[in-house]
Amino acid sequence: MxxxxxxxxxxxxxxAKGENRADAWESALxxxxxxxxxxxxxxxxxxxxxxxLRRVGLAQSIVHRPGVLLxxxxxxxxxxAQRNAFRRILAELDTSATVLVSTHQxxxxxxxxxxxxxxxxxxxxxxxxxxxxxxxxPQGDNPERRAEAAYSTLLEQR
Amino acid sequence: xxxxxxxxxxxxxxxxxxLLVMVAVLNLEDGLTFATRGYWxxxxxxxxxxxxxxxxxxxxxxTWEASRLRSSGMLAATARHPFRVVAAALVPTVVVxxxxxxxxHGMLAALAVGAPGGPSWRILAVNLLALLGIxxxxxxxxxxxxxxxxxxxxxxxxxxxxxxIPAHWAFPLWLRYLSGGTLGAPSVxxxxxxxxxxxxxxxxxxxxxxxxxxxxxxxxxRTLVVAALVLPLTLxxxxxxxxxxxxxxMVDREGITCDDEPVDGLTLCLWPEFERDRAEIVxxxxxxxxxxxxxxxxxxxxxxxxxxxxEDALWLPLQPRTKAEETVPQAFVTTLMPAxxxxxxxxxxxxxxxxxxxxxxxxVTSGLVDVHELRPTLNTETAAHLDRLVExxxxxxxxxxxxxxxxxxxxxxxxxxxxxxxxxxxxxR
Numbered sequence: 001m002x003x004x005x006x007x008x009x010x011x012x013x014x015x016a017k018g019e020n021r022a023d024a025w026e027s028a029l030x031x032x033x034x035x036x037x038x039x040x041x042x043x044x045x046x047x048x049x050x051x052x053l054r055r056v057g058l059a060q061s062i063v064h065r066p067g068v069l070l071x072x073x074x075x076x077x078x079x080x081a082q083r084n085a086f087r088r089i090l091a092e093l094d095t096s097a098t099v100l101v102s103t104h105q106x107x108x109x110x111x112x113x114x115x116x117x118x119x120x121x122x123x124x125x126x127x128x129x130x131x132x133x134x135x136x137x138p139q140g141d142n143p144e145r146r147a148e149a150a151y152s153t154l155l156e157q158r
Numbered sequence: 159x160x161x162x163x164x165x166x167x168x169x170x171x172x173x174x175x176x177l178l179v180m181v182a183v184l185n186l187e188d189g190l191t192f193a194t195r196g197y198w199x200x201x202x203x204x205x206x207x208x209x210x211x212x213x214x215x216x217x218x219x220x221t222w223e224a225s226r227l228r229s230s231g232m233l234a235a236t237a238r239h240p241f242r243v244v245a246a247a248l249v250p251t252v253v254v255x256x257x258x259x260x261x262x263h264g265m266l267a268a269l270a271v272g273a274p275g276g277p278s279w280r281i282l283a284v285n286l287l288a289l290l291g292i293x294x295x296x297x298x299x300x301x302x303x304x305x306x307x308x309x310x311x312x313x314x315x316x317x318x319x320x321x322x323i324p325a326h327w328a329f330p331l332w333l334r335y336l337s338g339g340t341l342g343a344p345s346v347x348x349x350x351x352x353x354x355x356x357x358x359x360x361x362x363x364x365x366x367x368x369x370x371x372x373x374x375x376x377x378x379x380r381t382l383v384v385a386a387l388v389l390p391l392t393l394x395x396x397x398x399x400x401x402x403x404x405x406x407x408m409v410d411r412e413g414i415t416c417d418d419e420p421v422d423g424l425t426l427c428l429w430p431e432f433e434r435d436r437a438e439i440v441x442x443x444x445x446x447x448x449x450x451x452x453x454x455x456x457x458x459x460x461x462x463x464x465x466x467x468x469e470d471a472l473w474l475p476l477q478p479r480t481k482a483e484e485t486v487p488q489a490f491v492t493t494l495m496p497a498x499x500x501x502x503x504x505x506x507x508x509x510x511x512x513x514x515x516x517x518x519x520x521x522v523t524s525g526l527v528d529v530h531e532l533r534p535t536l537n538t539e540t541a542a543h544l545d546r547l548v549e550x551x552x553x554x555x556x557x558x559x560x561x562x563x564x565x566x567x568x569x570x571x572x573x574x575x576x577x578x579x580x581x582x583x584x585x586x587r
Contacts, residue, residue, distance in 0.1 A: 001230040003167035004159070012159045016236040016243055021160070060235075 017064035051082030168250035196478030202278035208262035209339030217296035224300020288338025291362030294369020348408035364392025414464035427462035454556025487524035503569035
């Protein structure tokens, strides 16, 4: 929002989610710490990079301690370094919420997630523990490409 | 959003100083200079003219806030009611709008302080409703159009609505009343026409509906469809209400009371606004009435400051807080002149000469002006007629007046009765 700092932006969202103004201000700082943006709390949102904006968006999503966190293509448009940074933040996120991530980036899938649903042609191709899905990848494959390989294996099996 | 930041990022904050200056200048140059003193209806009506500037500011600021909310996706993400979020964003806009309105009404209250009654609450209510309506229009534009386009369209549309339509000859007079700010300057015997107030209210409600849908609707298409249906209907309805109105949206005021006891044979009916000037006004009314009666004019013995009420009374268009020795005779002159000349007279058949001579005679007879002072301001022919007229006996002068007054309702440019040299009073026939 034009004219706001990072903390003000997140606090505004906290207020919009139902917190009172005083609590929203403190919640904003807590959420920014969770996404490693606390040091930029007083910077104008207009001066942020794409990755930083994405992290502010994440902070807005968790500021009110939701029960379910839905992230739709959270790493889309980010360069590889920013994607890795975002994934690390997601991995380190201190939240009791159920996190649901939808993505086309197979690299986003990791042991971090308890289960995975794979959609193919509008149907559920796989639903189960992430470890079992990743085990579909051929042995010896590049660990960083395991998810992609597992997905290819799944498609071949159908 | 924290209070300080809300105010700093609001367009209203930055527009407030020039707005307040413009409102003050408008009232100093126009309202305080030309409006009737001592009458609250006038003060309120003139104060409402500032809506032209306040409305533009309010709409622009609302558009700005709506654009910000739209681009931030806040309304889609909020757990609070959208109205609550929008209302919080509009706090500076509303405060500045109210402050400017209060300034305008406060300044013009100086015209009427001490007069009976108080500000016209119906005019003020319509004023505020009209501002709410234009604020909603600003919201509509901000939610529907891209940011830069919305501000430009808002500025153009409100400028057109408030400043072009009322002033440009191409637009019918009645259209200006839909904005709620062009209520004229009612004289003490008038009030603002309820139709103008109703039409402005209806227009405001239409605009408010459109703005409300823009806030609540999930998609732009629905907003546009509703706007396309609601706005033309309300504007058409409001237009039908005000179409009969002319350049002066006023109607006769009712409720005048007459004295129980006549004064020198005259029953006087004065508005409460004249109470404090009564001791000064009444003797001048009595003297002037007696003067014209002595000239043979058959005037009603009931004299009223209310137009058309009581029915058979002589109406005096008096204004409060003016010098009685000037305004009372002038009021007699005005009421003894005919209301209007025929519009259909061809140029050379217009009774202008009769008009000038009758008017001149009334001015002299009322005591408002001396014939020697007046003569240099008249054309040669009128001056000659006047000189011959004042030499006639008073009763003959009165007869001359009563013979020529009806002529002013015809197209007779040079009636036989005009030249006093050729006029034969009844007693001489």
